[in-house]
Amino acid sequence: MKNKILIAFLLMACFCQFTAHAQSTEPTSPADTLHVTQIQINPEALAEIAPVQLRFGQQGMINDFPFAMDFGLGETFSLLLQLPVPETYELRMEVTTHVYDSKMYYPIFIKLTDKFEVQETITPTLEIEGTGFDNMEHTQHIAYDKTTRYILITTAPSLVGQNLYHSYEVQTSRAVYTPTVPIIVPSGKKPAIARITFTAAPRISVKVASSGNAEIYRRQTGFYFGLGSLFGGEKVANNPSGDDYRAGGGAAISIGYSIPLAASDMGIRTALGFRYQGSYDGDANSKGYFSEILFTWQTKVLTAGGGGQLETNNSIRDLNGNVTRFKKTFGAKLIMEIRLADRINMGLEYLPFNFYTLNDVPVKGNRIGLSLKFFY
Structure with missing residues (x-):
C-alpha cells in the first residue's frame, strides 16, 4: 500500500x-x-x-x-x-x-x-x-x-x-x-x-552531505550480505605433466559490516565468507574461507575501494581425487561497485593472489568476480 x-x-x-x-x-x-x-x-x-x-x-x-x-x-x-x-x-x-x-x-x-x-x-x-x-x-x-x-x-x-x-x-x-x-x-x-x-x-x-561531496545520499552502514559469481580461469595448481589446473566458475557468499568515517565519503568494510569453484579441466574443485578488510570511497552512484583479503583452509581436488592444501594467504583486493538502490550494490572484484602449498610451492591465482551487496 x-x-x-x-x-x-x-x-x-x-x-x-x-x-x-x-x-x-x-x-x-x-x-x-x-x-x-x-x-x-x-x-x-x-x-x-x-x-x-x-x-x-x-x-x-x-x-x-x-x-x-x-x-x-x-x-x-x-x-x-x-x-x-x-x-x-x-x-x-x-x-x-x-x-x-x-x-x-x-x-x-x-x-x-x-x-x-x-x-x-x-x-x-x-x-x-x-x-x-x-x-x-x-x-x-x-x-x-x-x-x-x-x-x-x-x-x-x-x-x-x-x-x-x-x-x-x-x-x-x-x-x-x-x-x-x-x-x-x-x-x-x-x-x-x-x-x-x-x-x-x-x-x-x-x-x-559529507564534507567531500555536496550531494546527499544514504551512506551504507551496518550489516550487509554478499553474493558473488566467480568467473574462473585463474591457475590454482601446477601440473608438471600437462596444462596447469585452472579454477572454473563458482560462487561466494559473505556477511559483513560497513562503517562510514564521520566527516568524509570514506568508509571501512569487514566481512567473512566462503567460496566454492569448479574446474575448467573436469570434475575438480577449489574452495576456501576468506576474511577481508576494505577502505571504501562512496558517492551517490559509485563505490570504489581497496584493501586485503585473508584466505584460509584453501584446497583443490584434482581429477584423480588428490587433494592439495594451501597455507594461509593474504593478498590485495580491489572493488568497483555501482549503487543500484540505496541498499543494493553491484560490482566487480579483483584479487591478484599468489598461493603457496604446504610444501612452499607457489601458485599464481589471480581472481575476478561479480558481486551483489545487500545492506540492512
Whole structure:
C-alpha cells in the first residue's frame, strides 16, 4: 500500500494560509492562519539553548529533547540544529518528518546566522509518501552555505490537534478455491480513509552531505550480505605433466559490516565468507574461507575501494581425487561497485593472489568476480 497526501501551504501577501486536500470537516478559523511575518527570534534566548550538533555525513533520527519557546506564533516545542561548516561550496541536507501513531509534526524551518539572525523562513508544501500508514514521511531538502550556522525547526501551535482526513487506495485480494488449495489473486483496489493529527512533538531524522561531496545520499552502514559469481580461469595448481589446473566458475557468499568515517565519503568494510569453484579441466574443485578488510570511497552512484583479503583452509581436488592444501594467504583486493538502490550494490572484484602449498610451492591465482551487496 502506498499512500500519498498533498497538503498545500500557500504563501500569499506575506502570510501562509493552511489548506488541505480532503480537509477536516471542522471549519477553518482565523487562528489557523500562519503569518510568517509574525515569527520573532530572540537571539539572547536562543543563545542559551544547547543546539543539536550535526556532523558531516550524519544520517538518522534526532533523539535530543526539544525545548519550549514562543517565536511569535505561540509557545511550542522546537529543535535547534547547529550545522557543520562547508569550506567553499553549498551543502545540502535532508530533514524528514515522520508520521507515527497517526500523528505528525508540521515543520517550519528558519535558517539562522551565527548571531541568530534570520536568513530565510521555509514553510514547506508537504508531500507525504510511504508504505503502510505509520511508515509515511515528508522529506524537505535544504541547501545552505557557510553563512548559515543554525536551522531552527518549529511549528505553529494553532495546527496542533487539528485532523486531516484523507483518502487513498488499497490493493484487495480474494481466494479462489481449487480441489486442493486456495489460490489468492488480486481483485482490484478500493478507497480507504485515514486521519493524521498534527502534534507538538517532533519526530525528525536528518541526512547531511559529507564534507567531500555536496550531494546527499544514504551512506551504507551496518550489516550487509554478499553474493558473488566467480568467473574462473585463474591457475590454482601446477601440473608438471600437462596444462596447469585452472579454477572454473563458482560462487561466494559473505556477511559483513560497513562503517562510514564521520566527516568524509570514506568508509571501512569487514566481512567473512566462503567460496566454492569448479574446474575448467573436469570434475575438480577449489574452495576456501576468506576474511577481508576494505577502505571504501562512496558517492551517490559509485563505490570504489581497496584493501586485503585473508584466505584460509584453501584446497583443490584434482581429477584423480588428490587433494592439495594451501597455507594461509593474504593478498590485495580491489572493488568497483555501482549503487543500484540505496541498499543494493553491484560490482566487480579483483584479487591478484599468489598461493603457496604446504610444501612452499607457489601458485599464481589471480581472481575476478561479480558481486551483489545487500545492506540492512
